[in-house]
Amino acid sequence: MRLALPLLLLFGCKATLGSLGDRPPLSATAPVLDDEEKYASYMPVHLRCDACRAVAYQMGQHLAKAEAKSHGPDSSGLQELSESVYTDVLDQTCSQNWQSYGVQEVNGMKRLMGPGLRKGTEPSISVMITGGPWPNRLSTTCFQNLGEFGEDQIYEAYRQGHEALEALLCGGPQGSCSLENPREEL
Template sequence: MRLSLLLLLGAWAVPEGLGDQGFLSATAPQLDEEEKYSAHMPTHLRCDACRAIAYQIWQHLAKAEAKLHASDSRGQQELSESEYTDVLDRSCSQNWKNYGVREVNQMKRLIGPGLSEGSEPSISVMVTGGPWPNRLSRMCLQYLGDFGEDEIYEAHQQGREAVEALLCGDTQGPCSAEASIMREEL
């Protein structure tokens, strides 16, 4: 298995006033056995993964609609069932290479497009590749099967938050209050 490490720098220069304290360091997150080898997304990362999937689904559908609207000047028009089904399949089968894990406040978090939260550390190490792309793709395909393309597209028409609420936020979803309590206990 090949894992890639990506060093993320928040600044190109050492801020003034640090003097001799200008040394920055970062270490890669220490992954446990489940995080390294399991075929499934670890429970404590499922909310982040769901939010990433909801973002990617919303973004892919929005781009497809923008292309449709650009070629059709008649105004707002919906994608056909075959179009949104194809877009949803492509959104799940993408390579997910921009996602990985890093430690934020001594807690492992999935990071990537659509997942920025609060203040970013000035320097951090992100572990990409390995099992993360397959796990995200599997979860995405599972959501398509669980909710169906029609319901997901209907949520998309209400906005990004509605897609996230559908996939992640109901009482059984990975971002529900009960799931949050479990993540805090870890």
């Protein structure tokens, strides 16, 4: 009886695997990165809009978490953070490891992917390159935004909603997502 069960499982698996042979095999290749994408210390121009949106998303998430912690269970609504708290939160946001972001090829275009970025239509299987220069580039992008706009202006935009925060950081005539720096939407 002990032998019959393993044989039954073996034949059952073979029958299942045999039926998968009728489907076309899935395959995916990693995006081929050019020298700028591999070695530059800065975020390549064609990925700056995605990077800015990732930074706006992370700032919003960290600020929301800090606001949620700042009010007690009996409070209704979220309490506004003090300047010292939101300054620390934004600094910690930029200092995070950014490991969940990477580059993926979607519809023949290289895109930055990760939390808060629109996925659009993707193939059923794909490869994302994470690590390497991407975390440092995202951290640098985040700190550049802090330097350009300041914590006060960023927090004020955040309080108006995610769209206002993203518009502040990524929009405007010189913004990385402006019409002068177009980025095709998926």
